Amino acid sequence: MCARARERFTADRDKRIPRRRRRHAAMPNLIIIGGLKCGTTSVHHYLGLHPEVQMSKPKELNFFVSELNWDLGLDWYRARFDERFAVRGESSPHYTNLPRFDGVAERIEGHCPDAKLIYMVRDPINRVLSHWVHATGAGYEPGELDDVLGRPDTAYVQRSMYWMQLQPYLERFDHDRIEVFTSEELQADRQGTMRRVFRFADVDEDFTHEQFDREWEKSSAKQGDKYQVMERLIKLPGLRSFDRNFDRLPESLRWMVEKVVHDPDKPSAPKPELPDELREKLRALFRDDATALQQFAGRRFDGWHQYE
Numbered sequence: 371m372c373a374r375a376r377e378r379f380t381a382d383r384d385k386r387i388p389r390r391r392r393r394h395a396a397m398p399n400l401i402i403i404g405g406l407k408c409g410t411t412s413v414h415h416y417l418g419l420h421p422e423v424q425m426s427k428p429k430e431l432n433f434f435v436s437e438l439n440w441d442l443g444l445d446w447y448r449a450r451f452d453e454r455f456a457v458r459g460e461s462s463p464h465y466t467n468l469p470r471f472d473g474v475a476e477r478i479e480g481h482c483p484d485a486k487l488i489y490m491v492r493d494p495i496n497r498v499l500s501h502w503v504h505a506t507g508a509g510y511e512p513g514e515l516d517d518v519l520g521r522p523d524t525a526y527v528q529r530s531m532y533w534m535q536l537q538p539y540l541e542r543f544d545h546d547r548i549e550v551f552t553s554e555e556l557q558a559d560r561q562g563t564m565r566r567v568f569r570f571a572d573v574d575e576d577f578t579h580e581q582f583d584r585e586w587e588k589s590s591a592k593q594g595d596k597y598q599v600m601e602r603l604i605k606l607p608g609l610r611s612f613d614r615n616f617d618r619l620p621e622s623l624r625w626m627v628e629k630v631v632h633d634p635d636k637p638s639a640p641k642p643e644l645p646d647e648l649r650e651k652l653r654a655l656f657r658d659d660a661t662a663l664q665q666f667a668g669r670r671f672d673g674w675h676q677y678e
Contacts (some may be wrong), residue, residue, distance in 0.1 A: 375432045375464060379439055382446060391445065396453035398426070399485050400571055401478065403539065404466030406529050407500040408490040409553035414461040416564055416582055422573040424455035432462045434477040444481065457571050466535035468528065475538035485547070486570065487539060491663065492553040493674040494530035494656040495649065499641040501526050520648055522655055531655075533662040550663065554673035653677060 400423075402410050411429060418425035432438040433447045451458040465474045466489065478485065492500070498519060505511035505526075511518070519526055529535070532550075539548055549570045556563045560582050568575040644652070653675060660677035664670055 372438065372464070372470075375430060375435075376438045378428065378430075379442060382442055392449040392452075394453045395445075395448040396451050396458060397448055397482050397485075398451050398458045398460055399482065400457050400459035400488070401465070401482065401485050402459065402461035402488045402490065403474075404463040404489060404529075404535065405491055405497065405532060406463040406467075407497050407504060408463075408492040409556050410461045410463055410490050412556065412585055413488070413490060413551070413564075413567065414459075415584070416579070417457075417459060417567065417571070419579045419581055420457075420568065420573055420577050422455065423457040423459065423571065424452050425458075426450045426460040429460070430462045430464070431460050432464050433460075434462070434474045434481075435464050435467075435471045436473060436477075437471060438464065440477070457573055459571075466529070466532075467525070468535055468538075470525065475542050478539075479542040485543075487543060487548045488567065488570070489532065489536060489548065489550045490553060490556075491532045491550060491671075493671070494532070494660055494677075495644070495652050495675055496641070497530045498526045498652065499644070501529065503641065515642055516645060516648060519644070520651060527652070527655060531659045533659040533666070536663070536666075545666075550667040552671050552673070554671065558672070 400417075402414060404410065414425050414429045417423050427450075431447065431450060433440060433442065450460065464471055465478070478487075491497075502511065502515065502519065518524055521527070536548070549567075551563060551567060561578060564578075564582060565575045568577060657677045660674065
């Protein structure tokens, strides 16, 4: 997955292609920093429907990760955004991928010190399972569930340690510039959650749109035949450019592909059953982290396991 995040911008690294400076280029002032498998794609699209908001295309620029796209330079990054919009944003779940990618919060503070940060989260154990379904369905994970998920040093566990992932941002940004939303809230009350998101972004919170009922990249597809065929196809040399440029396609065309590959009307994919011993081990691992995050957010997250 990380290799694809860099490969997506292969053409932008071609020195033979001159880069044009955009007249209205500007740095973003809203960044969705994660988390993986927590609804960032849907929120990114919903925000982009708002007339006061411009969200990046493609969604995941991963610019502030030095190992991914930092080498493309500030002019390249700035050109993704238009100063004529009150709010300009991007969404990169790798911005909360410690310990693999360090220094992200420091780079964001250095170049977007006034940005507001949204952190999408999900019940930690459910996120682990969704991550597992995604990785195994796409062919990234060859290991056995009990063995892999039982290790606290894996990305599956670490990326569900939301409070730990948030620490570098809390050290560098005022706490009122960081807002936590849950995918459970988004699922249960789409309109109400987006009102809160818009209010945090300081745009008209009464905005609504018929496309708010669209769910993007549902996990129901990850173990389906269509998704796995597509995963194999886009690895072929002649089709890699389609994968790299998919997010740049018009919204209507992307949604047509989404309906075919991810089947948003299909029920969520069944998650694998965790042995009781492993579930309790994960609950213990996440206990302090989940409790601290909810205290920071100022509310108990509905739909989460009991971690206290």
